[in-house]
Structures are given as structure tokens and as C-alpha cells.
Amino acid sequence: MARIPGLGPVRETLTDAGYRAGWAAIRYAPDSLARKAFGNVGEFFGTRDGGPDQLRRNLSRVLGVPADEVPDDLMAASMASYARYWYEAFRLPSMDFATAAANVHIADEEVAGFSAELDKGKGLIFALPHSGNYDMAGVWLVQLFGTFATVAERLKPESLFRRFVEYRESLGFEIFPLTGGEQPPFAQLADRLRDGKIICLMGERDLTRKGVPVTMFGEPTRMPAGAAKLAIDTGAALMPVHHWFTEGATSRLTVGAALDTSDGVAATTQRLADAFATNIAAHPADWHMLQPFWEADWSQERRERLANPGRGGNAGGASS
Template sequence: MNHVLSALAKHASWLPETLIRAVFSFAADAAWLLHIAGVRQLERNLRQVLQHRDGQVDRRTLRRSSRKAMHSYFMYFAEALTVGARSEQELLARIRGEGEGFASIQELCVESSAPIAMGHQGNWDYAGFWANTAIAPVTTVAERLKNEELLKVFVSIREELGMTILLTGEHGLIGQLEERLDEAHVIVPLLADRDLSRHGVFVNAFGSLMRVARGPATIALETGRPLYVFNMHREALDAAGRRVAGIKHGYVCTISGPIDPHPYEDMPKEEAITALSQAWVDIWSAKIEDHPEDWHMLQPVFIEDLDLARMHGVPENIDSISRTSAGPSGRM
């Protein structure tokens, strides 16, 4: 499969986009119908979101939502792997920006820079291309994949779209990002909605607890830069938009914030990082509830699905909550 994906990215212009989308749409339906492990986990995550939003969710609603989510997820791969065959005009017709923070970050980044917290939503390759044009050049971090060939493909795609890519595990990664933020006209968006390492921060979200990356809060606090929040969802394009974009659906990039880090500076460091992380998660999670089908989280993220006994650096108060929730049997 990795070889197929790599070949598709390298030769995207050889095949009609409608055919590629049809194949990925079929694959999404197949995975959904087979109810594979990733789909089951996706549904557990969606249930948490929908129950928090609506108070309850029946199986039919959950299955319908998970099918939409799988189509959104697979379309991301179809788009990301074939973005090299799209013209700049097509891409710009597929993406637009909005939100109370949009004008603010545009104005700020004329002469300054800003970090952005974001989650696994929509198509972050399209988002990076759009942000380069609409806001400022992007420097971001990509996960270091086990498959080197596929890693090179994704890094190459993002670099061709104008992004500067650093990899997880690089020495002094936070320092490199902070150096970039010292420059004018730069943004640093970071995928931060899941981090199960000892460095992750537990926050409240959707009536539960989840562990997010500390990077956005840490960078905002150490640089004094305002922290923005990014959400992304699909929308149907109008007739004029479809003609230029060449497809029926595009994306909305919503910028929220800014969150001023200065009120948190007098707190102890870990307390400040947790509080600022909670602040951006509160904003981000509210937008997730508006479009849960575009949140591509097929991995365990909520405390109910985590084995805290195998995790490092779990605060004592979180461990106590987990054990209380588990009850006498020791299982949640």
C-alpha cells in the first residue's frame, strides 16, 4: 500500500481526479462496512463528541456520522497525494478563510509571527498552501513515519506547497520553532490534539479528558506570541466555485483567537502550560462539535480508551480520576 500511495503521488497527473476520488470513496465505504478497528475507534470518539453536544446519540446517527467521517478522511488522502497535479487557481478556489481571528492574524503577521494550535481535521496540506498565500509562510512539524519512502513523499508534497517542514524527534525542535517565530511574517501551525507521551498535557474536552501536545502553549508562553486556534471543515461549493475548483466540495479554514499568553506568565510553568492548553482546546472543541465528521481521529484519545498503567508521566490526580471511573473491577 505504501508503494501504491507513493506511486500515486509521483504520477498524479496521469489519472483523472474523478477516478482517484471514486477509488478512495469506494475504499472509505469498504472500510466503513467492514467496521474495521479504526472505524470502531472513530465511532467511540464521535460518540463522545455527539453525546456532549446533543446529550445522547443513537446507533443509526453514529453510523451515519462515521461514514461521513471516513469519506472525509479518505478524501484527504486522495487530495494530498494528487495535489501536485492541481493548479494554483484550482487550489485557491477550493479553500477560503473565516473566523474572528482571521483578520487579526493577517494584520499581525505583516511584521510579526504567530503559533497556531490545530487538530486532525479537513486537509492540512491544502490548509498549509492556503495559509502561505492568505496569511504568511508556514513552518510546521511532520510526524516521522516508519516508512521512509512515504515520509519523503509527504514531506516533498508539503515543501512543494511552500511549507518548511521539520520532523518529530529532531534535536532542539521547540527551539527551532521559536527561532522561526523570531522572524517577521511567519506562522507555526502545530497538530496538537493527541499526544500520549510523557510530555502530553491532560485537558477537559467533550465531557471527558484527553492528552494534547504541549507545543502550542509552550511556544506561546516562551515567545510571548499570541496563540491562535485553527479548525477546518468541508463545504459544498457554489456553481461558480465548482467550475474553477473542478470538484463539488471545498474547505473552510476558521481562525479563532488570539489567546494572550501574558496572563498565564505568573503561574508555575506546568500550571501555565496546562491552563493555556485548556484555553485553546475549549475554543477548538466547540468548533469540532459544529463539524465532527471532519475530525479524523481514528486512534484512542479519550481517557476512557487509554491504558494509563502503560503511559508515562500521568499526574496523580488524573490517575485517581481514571481509577475512580474504572470502579472495583479496575476496568473503565
């Protein structure tokens, strides 16, 4: 198909306008009605024509079944969960953050465990997959411990990227761009850790050409090296985190024990992949992975990029 000149910029402008409208409109809608409407729309798209094909393929790996045997009710629940993420993202700027944080539940002993790591003064790295609502989990963290640093994937157009940065900064996060910043984010994140601060990184989707080969649910893929490398370089504890949805506006958060980093980046990243897999298997509907994740699903373009690596960040990213 011939490319239409100028269509890319037009699409980007429309995308930016759509997000802007969502943030403007949803905050004023009645919560119960809007939340239900988003869920219903998500369920519809989860079952229409079998739901998103790539999501079905990804869930088939999690369940260990052929793609055509992924239950329709799981597809519906997964897209309803994804819709809830977007509803809460649009709603969060107008919410009372203390109330939002109170709806995130975590075991007291887990808070005590990572607080003890933080008290060592070497900083703390939370790594989490795209599950539940990582922004809501971040609001909970800010309410208890103050700001933390994270990384944002650079989106197009630039106005949309700035909108997401401003959104997350309004929640109390410190944002470093994955690419295109004054300096690569790795050094800035390392500085925060050496100051005894917390950083949070989305840990399962490799946005660069420097990912670490890992096996997840029995198939090869790659994950960002940044979390493991930062932990090794700074001595900060690296702890896997998982967030998932429960009834209504409530959700759960779990923080695993600090990972062993003694045998290098590759082994540490595999341990992180194993921790993610355990939690994703327990809550598959809330893993919002609609993109190709495993090697078997990669495009030829991505395979060529990996075969000819160029410059890229290595700190992992918080994707939007």
C-alpha cells in the same frame, strides 16, 4: 501469536510502496471520477460491520451518546471525509496551487484579524486538529503569506518519512522533524516566531510523553504543550484554526481569536482544547481521529510509558 521475524520491515516497505503508488497514479486520474471513487470507498468502509470501532467510540464522545447510537450516516460521512483527505493528499503535488487555494474559503474579517496579529512582529502560531485537509489549508496559507514552519512526525520506514517531508516541502512548508533531527524542533520554531514568521502545529494528538492533561467533551486526555509554551515564551499570538470540507473540491477555514496565555501552559492548552471541541462538534464528520484519543481508550503500553516518562519532543507535531 508468535512474531514472524522480519515482518515489520516487510510491512513498512509495502506501506512505503503503497504511498508511492498513490502519489504516482492519482495525479493522472480524472478528478471527478477519482474523487467520487474515493468517497464511495470511504462510505463503504464507514458502514461495513459498523465502521472502524475506534472512530465510532471517538464520535460517541463528540455526540454525547453511546457508541452504538452513533448514526450510520455519520460513520459513512466521516470515512468519506477521511478518504477525501487522502485523495487530495495524493492529488495535491500535481495541482495548480493557486487554484487549490481558491477553493478554500475564509471570512475576510478573520484574515484581517490574524494579519493584524502578524503585523505586531512577534510571530503567529496556528494550532489545528486533524480535521478536513490541513495540507490544503497550508497551501492556502502559503499562497497568501509565503512559507510557514511546522513539525513532522517521524514515520517508519525512513523512506516514507522522507517522502512525506518532500511532499510537504513541495507545497511550500518548512518542515522540522519531531524527533531525530539535528536539534529539537522547539528552539527552531521559537526562532521563526522571533523573526515574525508563522508556524502551524497539529494541536490535539499528543505524540510525546510530555502532554498536558486536559478535558475534552467531558473526558480526560492529553494534548501537546508546545503551542502554548511557544506562545508564552515568545509573545506570539496563539490562534485556533479549523478546516472542514464543503461540496465538491471546496472547503472552509476559520481562525479564532488569539487565546489568553497569561495564566500558564496548562490553562492555555485547556482553552485550546475547548476551542477544538467547539469546532469539532460543529463538523464531526471531518475530524479524522481514528486512533485512541481519550484516557479511557489508551493501551496499557501507553499508560506505562506515561508512568515512566523518558525523552520526547514538546513542540507538538504535524502527523502524516
